[in-house]
Amino acid sequence: MNTFPKHHSSNFLSQNNNPSHNSSRRKHVTFGPYIVGSTLGKGEFGKVKLGWSRKNESTDISKQVAIKLIRRDSILQDREKEIKIYREINALKHLTHPNIVRLEEVLQNSKYIGIVLEYASGGEFYKYIQKKRRLKEPIACKLFAQLVSGVYYMHSKGLVHRDLKLENLLLDKNENLIITDFGFVNEFLQNNELMKTSCGSPCYAAPELVVTSNPYKARKADVWSCGIILFAMLAGYLPWDDDPDNPRGDDIAKLYNYITTSPLKFPSYISAIPRDLLRKILVANPNQRLSLREIETHQWLKPHSSFLKISPKEWDDVMKLKADPSKIRPKLQNYKARPQSALPVSSKYYDAASHSNRGSLVMDSNLLSIPVPPKESPSHVFTKPSSPSTDDKLSPVRNKNKHARSNSAASLALQAFVEAEKEHWNRASIQHNKLHRVATPQNQMPQVTEEDTSPVEKYENYEMLKKKIQPANQTNNNGVNSPVAGQPKRRPRPTTYHLPISASSSMVPDTQEAKLSMINEAAFRYNSGSALSFSHKETSPFDSLSSLAPLGTELLPSTTGNTPESINDTDLKMGQVLHRAKERTELEGSGITVHVQRPEDSTLHVRKRDDGSPVPLENMRNFSDQSIAEYVSLNVPGRTALEKKSQKKRFSLLSFYSSYSSSKSSLFVGNNNSSTNATSKIKNTSRITSSQENKSTQSRHSSSYVTAPSSRQPSFQMATENVNINNENRRPTVRSSMMVGSLSQKNTSDTSEHEVQQENGQLPPIREREPSTARKVIDFFKRRSLRF
Numbered sequence: 001m002n003t004f005p006k007h008h009s010s011n012f013l014s015q016n017n018n019p020s021h022n023s024s025r026r027k028h029v030t031f032g033p034y035i036v037g038s039t040l041g042k043g044e045f046g047k048v049k050l051g052w053s054r055k056n057e058s059t060d061i062s063k064q065v066a067i068k069l070i071r072r073d074s075i076l077q078d079r080e081k082e083i084k085i086y087r088e089i090n091a092l093k094h095l096t097h098p099n100i101v102r103l104e105e106v107l108q109n110s111k112y113i114g115i116v117l118e119y120a121s122g123g124e125f126y127k128y129i130q131k132k133r134r135l136k137e138p139i140a141c142k143l144f145a146q147l148v149s150g151v152y153y154m155h156s157k158g159l160v161h162r163d164l165k166l167e168n169l170l171l172d173k174n175e176n177l178i179i180t181d182f183g184f185v186n187e188f189l190q191n192n193e194l195m196k197t198s199c200g201s202p203c204y205a206a207p208e209l210v211v212t213s214n215p216y217k218a219r220k221a222d223v224w225s226c227g228i229i230l231f232a233m234l235a236g237y238l239p240w241d242d243d244p245d246n247p248r249g250d251d252i253a254k255l256y257n258y259i260t261t262s263p264l265k266f267p268s269y270i271s272a273i274p275r276d277l278l279r280k281i282l283v284a285n286p287n288q289r290l291s292l293r294e295i296e297t298h299q300w301l302k303p304h305s306s307f308l309k310i311s312p313k314e315w316d317d318v319m320k321l322k323a324d325p326s327k328i329r330p331k332l333q334n335y336k337a338r339p340q341s342a343l344p345v346s347s348k349y350y351d352a353a354s355h356s357n358r359g360s361l362v363m364d365s366n367l368l369s370i371p372v373p374p375k376e377s378p379s380h381v382f383t384k385p386s387s388p389s390t391d392d393k394l395s396p397v398r399n400k401n402k403h404a405r406s407n408s409a410a411s412l413a414l415q416a417f418v419e420a421e422k423e424h425w426n427r428a429s430i431q432h433n434k435l436h437r438v439a440t441p442q443n444q445m446p447q448v449t450e451e452d453t454s455p456v457e458k459y460e461n462y463e464m465l466k467k468k469i470q471p472a473n474q475t476n477n478n479g480v481n482s483p484v485a486g487q488p489k490r491r492p493r494p495t496t497y498h499l500p501i502s503a504s505s506s507m508v509p510d511t512q513e514a515k516l517s518m519i520n521e522a523a524f525r526y527n528s529g530s531a532l533s534f535s536h537k538e539t540s541p542f543d544s545l546s547s548l549a550p551l552g553t554e555l556l557p558s559t560t561g562n563t564p565e566s567i568n569d570t571d572l573k574m575g576q577v578l579h580r581a582k583e584r585t586e587l588e589g590s591g592i593t594v595h596v597q598r599p600e601d602s603t604l605h606v607r608k609r610d611d612g613s614p615v616p617l618e619n620m621r622n623f624s625d626q627s628i629a630e631y632v633s634l635n636v637p638g639r640t641a642l643e644k645k646s647q648k649k650r651f652s653l654l655s656f657y658s659s660y661s662s663s664k665s666s667l668f669v670g671n672n673n674s675s676t677n678a679t680s681k682i683k684n685t686s687r688i689t690s691s692q693e694n695k696s697t698q699s700r701h702s703s704s705y706v707t708a709p710s711s712r713q714p715s716f717q718m719a720t721e722n723v724n725i726n727n728e729n730r731r732p733t734v735r736s737s738m739m740v741g742s743l744s745q746k747n748t749s750d751t752s753e754h755e756v757q758q759e760n761g762q763l764p765p766i767r768e769r770e771p772s773t774a775r776k777v778i779d780f781f782k783r784r785s786l787r788f
């Protein structure tokens, strides 16, 4: 039974001290329709909290989200922050790809803006590498294919990320890659993708962003970052991190000189084919660097070539269908259709708000412009308008034979599409009402073109396939869905790209109910309808800026996230766990909502941790091992430690070039200043602490430009500004970075914890580490938050 009241408070709730509530009564903090749990992480803008949506009244189910909470007063003072937030929101509204974090909705109350995101329960990618020291090639290949697919999708929407790095990658519970943090995203025009604003982290930033003030080709800069990420996956450390003259890597001028003059060095355990790919990606000259399309066709990615052939349009089509079942054939609609999620409240809310004064949340129009028309920068090479790739028009079917079977989610997704195409053609030859009996011979697949199969059909067929390979009633002894033979015994995530690939026609569901169940379980994580309810047809994600909500507008309750589509089995059980154990009461007029636990009524007692997360302690046997394990995983100690990551130190050289603040900085190519001067100037000015960042960005009025010290790259020029930056406050051992825990004596969390304690005066300062031969490995993530 749903115990949540129909009306809920939009505010964070304070602790209830009413003596009438004894200790057995548990309270929960809420934000809008979400119960707020533990802190998942802390970023530049504040904390990211785990949240649970309220149960849908009819279905009694809940789902998990990550809520990025931003204090409104913190952004009122800081225009750059504000811009980043709205960049992120507007970009995410337009991106619906399985490897890009899904925006559920945006809420705000008097104190906070909350960006509600899909919860990436697999945690941070760099920690994953940290744990494994480095990734095996097949795993790296799968994850890199997902990264490339996500980035290519983003580029196809005219957006560049500009801050791709390990720290901005998360994993879902099935270890699929999720790209996050779109704060630096920007739009490019197909016929002029040049940008001026350098952003990102030096270790991941393409040389052209740092060593020249010329406009750079935005997509190629993302490609470079992908290459660095791939190297880090395979090697376990960042490339070009072994400069004896710059052992700590924090002299950016030296770092880039080293990058542009030193050949890439590989550890012996990276094999020849990925080395070849890396050598073609990590090319200092962006014109010679591979494009994403070229990367996709590289031999190393062949196992995932089919997945990579799924075009952005195909991703959109499938997701639209998921969001709008009305487009599915009437035959399928006749099955008991699930309630369709309404347009996210936040969207409606924003639309309504577009007529009102948006106060401080108006974006600077300069932000949206693409800097420097070609004629103004004749030295730069411009990209021609890209004509649609022929690859995009190809059906994945054509590539079927190229696809080597793999367990990867990516390749499985592709297989699903391929199989769906195949299925469609088989089905086309028989009566529609006998579809479920069709046994499709393996390896018989007519050639079809994109035009031959409508997205609706594809989707339907895909769903059919999915049902075939994983019937709803197929469970193992543990009550968990049985894996298909040969597949790992892991309950697949309800996404299309995590499908087992071997399908048996005997597994075709033969009832309408089974088919309905198949649809209901279906597919993508883009299932709540929220992200998809945004218009994808807008030409620019920034078109809708004016419709952003004004501050001070009251939070409206959300209906998003309550649809059954959004809930998987685990969520359901989670929801049951939570809601059986709770009762919620609203203290009249107080604005305080209290969730009360009544142990005598509960099948499972939910306790609250210090950090606010619910912890189930008793009576776990009522639930499957898996649901318990997953629930427990939400409360892993690592998360608590993660919370302490608040001590993240960061550099910021964002202020180097600010296209949206052109009045504050001017860009030009410097003249032949001596390299010595360049090096020393940058050395003196290129360090900045996070606490100084904001101040420094306000003070960047004068700029100085110096040539890069590289004699091999005479055309590269170094630009920087006097941004009042120094490194005095930086802790020498932290270097605004993370270490490879498995190799270092302390892992990241420990380090953060130490810092917290240290700042509280409980511990002596960490001693500076002596450089050692393993330093480059130990320092793997040291520059994790370095930004410019």
Ligand SMILES: Nc1ncnc2c1ncn2[C@@H]1O[C@H](COP(=O)(O)OP(=O)(O)OP(=O)(O)O)[C@@H](O)[C@H]1O
Pocket (backbone or CB within 6 Å): 040, 041, 042, 043, 044, 045, 046, 048, 066, 068, 101, 117, 118, 119, 120, 121, 124, 167, 170, 180, 181, 183, 642
């Ligand atoms: N969708 C998510 N699912 C799970 N954890 C998340 C999610 N989004 C963010 N986190 C956690 O919160 C941390 C901070 O998030 P994020 O980096 O997006 O915040 P930010 O304010 O944009 O930080 P940054 O300083 O990197 O810009 C992440 O490192 C991650 O641990």
